Amino acid sequence: MEILVCVKRVPDTSENEIEVNSDGTDIERGDLVYSVNEWDNYAVEEAIQIRDKIGGSITVVSVGDDDAEEVIRREMAMGADRGILLSDKVFEGADGRAIASIIKAEVDKGKYDLILTGAQADDGAGQVGGMLAAMLDWPYASLVNYLEVIDNQKIKVGREIEGGNQEIHEINLPCVLSIQTGINEPRYVGIRGIRKVASAELPIHGAKELGISPEAVGHTGAKVQKVDYFVPDLGEGAEILEGSTDEIVEQLVELLKSKGGIK
Amino acid sequence: MAREVIAYIIHKEGIADDTAIEMISAAHKIDPDAKLIALVAGSGPQLDTVCNQIAASFQEVWKIDNEALAYPDAELIRPILTGILPSGSIVLFPNNTFGMDLTPGLSIKLDTAYLADVVDFEGIEKGKLKTVRQEYSGQVSTHVLCDISKGIIITVRPGAFKADESKTFNGSIIDKTNEAFQEGIPRVARRFLEIVEAEVGEVDITKSEILISVGRGIEDEDNLEIVFDLAEALGGDVSCSRPIVDAKWMEKSRQVGTSGQTVKPKVYIALGISGSFQHLGGIKGAPFIVAVNKNPKAPIFQIADVGVVQDLLDFIPELTDKINEIKG
Numbered sequence: 001m002e003i004l005v006c007v008k009r010v011p012d013t014s015e016n017e018i019e020v021n022s023d024g025t026d027i028e029r030g031d032l033v034y035s036v037n038e039w040d041n042y043a044v045e046e047a048i049q050i051r052d053k054i055g056g057s058i059t060v061v062s063v064g065d066d067d068a069e070e071v072i073r074r075e076m077a078m079g080a081d082r083g084i085l086l087s088d089k090v091f092e093g094a095d096g097r098a099i100a101s102i103i104k105a106e107v108d109k110g111k112y113d114l115i116l117t118g119a120q121a122d123d124g125a126g127q128v129g130g131m132l133a134a135m136l137d138w139p140y141a142s143l144v145n146y147l148e149v150i151d152n153q154k155i156k157v158g159r160e161i162e163g164g165n166q167e168i169h170e171i172n173l174p175c176v177l178s179i180q181t182g183i184n185e186p187r188y189v190g191i192r193g194i195r196k197v198a199s200a201e202l203p204i205h206g207a208k209e210l211g212i213s214p215e216a217v218g219h220t221g222a223k224v225q226k227v228d229y230f231v232p233d234l235g236e237g238a239e240i241l242e243g244s245t246d247e248i249v250e251q252l253v254e255l256l257k258s259k260g261g262i263k
Numbered sequence: 264m265a266r267e268v269i270a271y272i273i274h275k276e277g278i279a280d281d282t283a284i285e286m287i288s289a290a291h292k293i294d295p296d297a298k299l300i301a302l303v304a305g306s307g308p309q310l311d312t313v314c315n316q317i318a319a320s321f322q323e324v325w326k327i328d329n330e331a332l333a334y335p336d337a338e339l340i341r342p343i344l345t346g347i348l349p350s351g352s353i354v355l356f357p358n359n360t361f362g363m364d365l366t367p368g369l370s371i372k373l374d375t376a377y378l379a380d381v382v383d384f385e386g387i388e389k390g391k392l393k394t395v396r397q398e399y400s401g402q403v404s405t406h407v408l409c410d411i412s413k414g415i416i417i418t419v420r421p422g423a424f425k426a427d428e429s430k431t432f433n434g435s436i437i438d439k440t441n442e443a444f445q446e447g448i449p450r451v452a453r454r455f456l457e458i459v460e461a462e463v464g465e466v467d468i469t470k471s472e473i474l475i476s477v478g479r480g481i482e483d484e485d486n487l488e489i490v491f492d493l494a495e496a497l498g499g500d501v502s503c504s505r506p507i508v509d510a511k512w513m514e515k516s517r518q519v520g521t522s523g524q525t526v527k528p529k530v531y532i533a534l535g536i537s538g539s540f541q542h543l544g545g546i547k548g549a550p551f552i553v554a555v556n557k558n559p560k561a562p563i564f565q566i567a568d569v570g571v572v573q574d575l576l577d578f579i580p581e582l583t584d585k586i587n588e589i590k591g
Contacts, residue, residue: 018402125379130367139452164461172452182509223376238570259551261530263498
């Protein structure tokens with residue numbers, strides 16, 4: 001099976017406190033640690049497990065600037081067969097729809113049976129996979145936490161829905177799936193693995209190679225545009241207990257007693 | 264002519280989801296003068312019950328009734344909606360697992376703008392709709408301006424808008440079934456098979472009065488011991504957030520959140536949980552919430568009653584010792 005996995009380089013929220021910059025135009029990016037979007041790791045792992053079981057190959061793509069190369073190489077070290085960076089100055093400011101159309105142009109150049117994305121990334125929109133499927137006229141399933149290949153025509157998927165329940169579908173290939181965390185246990189990637197792919201070929205495709213007109217993507221093509229960042233209204237917020245650890249423990253125990261938190 | 268805002272109604276067993284009336288206040292914030300239309304798809308008597316219920320709150324109810332819609336399958340509903348939604352409409356969906364499945368593709372098929380998971384609207388200015396979203400699990404907010412000249416599909420976060428039951432319209436119910444199915448039942452390449460219900464675990468956290476809930480901040484499976492120790496001291500049960508289940512450290516039945524269990528304890532102690540809206544969506548009944556997190560910016564502190572900004576690995580054993588000391 002020929003599998004394409006879409007990945008994104010994002011600030012690692014487990015490593016950083018995200019703050020708004022001084023003029024509110026962006027988040028403070030100075031000291032951020034970046035990594036591959038957590039959901040995308042599950043998508044790549046799932047692709048590797050499918051390939052190792054039934055054969056085929058895995059291509060990882062990312063729309064981004066030169067720095068996105070590091071996350072593509074990381075996923076190649078994990079086990080993807082090749083990577084392609086979709087990058088061009090005119091892609092800057094692209095909204096979800098433009099990202100989907102850039103990836104579609106790359107899909108049209110190849111022949112894929114299955115496209116996987118993470119269920120969401122740093123902006124929480126979870127939109128690119130569904131848009132890409134609609135542009136390709138392929139079926140789509142989001143929030144997939146179970147996947148079983150039936151034959152070369154169709155697969156069975158489970159979607160994670162409310163209340164811990166699972167919605168089971170049969171879906172024809174080719175299709176697009178967004179992968180939910182927990183579907184598998186993504187393998188560890190060591191320094192040695194990353195070194196191995198450090199000099200592997202990694203083509204960069206821009207608007208020209210992809211046949212995309214610059215007006216259709218980037219700032220001018222965007223129908224939705226972020227105008228500023230701000231700190232959410234905290235409302236009342238929590239009463240933060242202050243003092244030494246002993247003092248905080250004392251206060252908290254009293255509060256828990258009064259609220260029925262100790263049986 | 265007044266602007267129309269169409270709200271897609273989620274329903275189950277003849278009862279409309281809470282998001283139905285939340286979308287009324289969302290629509291009001293988009294345009295106070297907008298005409299409110301509810302769109303309800305389903306089948307049989309239960310669909311009629313929902314339509315009658317909803318008609319009290321919307322000026323118009325569009326009903327689509329067909330056996331094929333007995334289960335709401337996004338791949339089937341998308342082509343149907345593509346056929347009946349007027350071009351240029353503002354259409355609201357809840358940002359739940361159905362909305363996420365359906366709407367990105369719908370926006371492409373309708374060639375409209377799209378925005379997911381909106382938490383607030385600030386009206387329309389010069390043809391642009393001003394909205395508020397959150398990023399990085401709620402750590403920062405953004406204003407997003409949307410070009411609505413060709414319509415827009417928006418998903419709104421469940422619980423973000425006040426339920427508005429003040430409107431009493433006795434709206435008319437319009438049967439759109441024929442229009443929706445004029446080309447027959449759409450052929451789809453995805454077939455719904457069944458629902459697999461969540462497994463019941465060893466502890467039923469939905470019945471617990473005191474929950475000690477643990478998240479990513481616990482760092483390692485071996486550290487879970489201190490959480491169970493605290494739970495034992497307090498006489499409560501241990502629950503968790505999603506990353507703990509993803510790591511296979513605890514069973515799914517202990518997960519609090521929209522994709523896990525909905526709990527209603529008296530006291531909820533969140534340890535190393537950042538507080539994503541999916542997690543908070545699983546906490547009902549306004550418990551007393553204590554949050555312990557070393558990141559002072561964690562969104563959990565916005566909704567907690569009491570916060571402790573410390574590393575839980577150091578703090579929890581101290582707390583447990585103190586409680587055991589008091590209890591003798």
